[in-house]
Structures are given as structure tokens and as C-alpha cells.
Amino acid sequence: MPYVNIRITREGATRAQKAALIKGVTGLLKDVLDKDPATTFVVLDEVELEDWGVGGLPVDAYRRTLELKADK
Secondary structure (H helix, E strand, C coil): CEEEEEEEEECCCCCCHHHHHHHHHHHHHHHHHHHHHHCEEEEEEEEEEHHHHECCEHHHHHHHHHHHHHHH
């Protein structure tokens, strides 16, 4: 009974995109580990940008530093 938790930043993933993630992960578990899709659970959590940190910074600030580096 696999349980998969996917966390993404809340940036407007559509219902169709979320459904594709659920279908894709379920299919991957079926193909690789022969897990039954009927007992495979996939949960999507959307996290606000200010609640997600990378490199010691909130995601939006981290992305700005990457953009500044790319502009140089």
C-alpha cells in the first residue's frame, strides 16, 4: 500500500496537471514495483512561496538571486 506525498509551491498548478502527477506516479509504482493502483495513495500538498526555503532564503528571494546571477 504505497503512500506518496508530493509537495509543490502554490503557483497555479491546474487540476489537469495535478491529475497527471497522480496518474504518473501511480503508473510508475505499478510499472516499477508492481504495486496495485487501487491501493496506491498520492497526496499533493501546495505550499506558499513564503513557507518554502532554499539555500537559506524563501523561494521567491532565492529565485531572484538566480536571476541576478544569470544576468551577469
